[in-house]
Amino acid sequence: MNAVLDAWQAALAAEHAAIAGYDVLGPRLADASQVTLARDSQQAHRELRDATSARLIAAGQSPVPAAADYPLPFPVTDPAAAQRFAIKLESACAAAWRYLISVADASSRSVRTDAQQALTDSALRAMRWRRLVTPTRATVAFPGIQQ
Amino acid sequence: MITRRALLGTGLVVAAGGIGAAVAGLQPRRRPPAPPAAPRQLSDALAREQSLVANVDAALAARPELRQVRDDHAAHAAALRQAITRYPAPAPPLVSAAPPPAAGTTAQLRAGELAAARAAAAESAALTGADAALLASISASEATHAELLT
Numbered sequence: 001m002n003a004v005l006d007a008w009q010a011a012l013a014a015e016h017a018a019i020a021g022y023d024v025l026g027p028r029l030a031d032a033s034q035v036t037l038a039r040d041s042q043q044a045h046r047e048l049r050d051a052t053s054a055r056l057i058a059a060g061q062s063p064v065p066a067a068a069d070y071p072l073p074f075p076v077t078d079p080a081a082a083q084r085f086a087i088k089l090e091s092a093c094a095a096a097w098r099y100l101i102s103v104a105d106a107s108s109r110s111v112r113t114d115a116q117q118a119l120t121d122s123a124l125r126a127m128r129w130r131r132l133v134t135p136t137r138a139t140v141a142f143p144g145i146q147q
Numbered sequence: 148m149i150t151r152r153a154l155l156g157t158g159l160v161v162a163a164g165g166i167g168a169a170v171a172g173l174q175p176r177r178r179p180p181a182p183p184a185a186p187r188q189l190s191d192a193l194a195r196e197q198s199l200v201a202n203v204d205a206a207l208a209a210r211p212e213l214r215q216v217r218d219d220h221a222a223h224a225a226a227l228r229q230a231i232t233r234y235p236a237p238a239p240p241l242v243s244a245a246p247p248p249a250a251g252t253t254a255q256l257r258a259g260e261l262a263a264a265r266a267a268a269a270e271s272a273a274l275t276g277a278d279a280a281l282l283a284s285i286s287a288s289e290a291t292h293a294e295l296l297t
Binding site: 094098099101102104105106109112113115116119120122123124126127128131136137138139140141142143144145 | 212214215216218219220222223226264268271272275276277279280281283284285286287288290291292294295
């Protein structure tokens, strides 16, 4: 059960990181539709963060808090870098939720259902960003493994 | 006369464990348990992926932008084939996989992707570990295909 709780908390930590990341990349976007995509994506992560925190509390756990700082993997100084960063954030979330599915046992049905939805939602957002960066390769075969 | 097969069928061998232990030296050697077969969910998903590859292939000439979708399905099939070979016994005969609708139009392709995403999620929920994670990821990939085909 500890592996499941650890993975659940890691998924929440990834959601915190995504929320912070969109704060960084949003102002670097120029196109209005991309700004809207960033806002909608960040809001979806906020809602998932809140729902996940509530479920962890209901399970008797203390949800991990957001970190004080999130170092950037590369400079996010222009729209192209912002789009690549968004793909990275969504891929990290997808990987965290996929990992939770891999360690959850058969009795953790509702956790797994939520994780599947979160994995799919991050895969969809990553695809929307990837369409802007590499339009002919907008999808990946294995969300949660590939970026 | 009660045969050993009949005893195994009724579970009496377990119930009579104490007696069995006392006469263990007289019991014939038990066969080792059969190796686990690959879960049917994996073979069902493999059959579905092969159908999806064929459907996208049929549409590819008119819509070359579907190449990535086709490659994703081929990768899904390869990964499922590899997952099945990790089990010592083959998967049971295919009986439950529902083939996706014959695809021609974009709407039909989209419907096939949505149905495949739902089926893979259900198959993932029925399994655990690496197999569950593989099918969960395949389900998410197919959801992205469906949105791409909107």
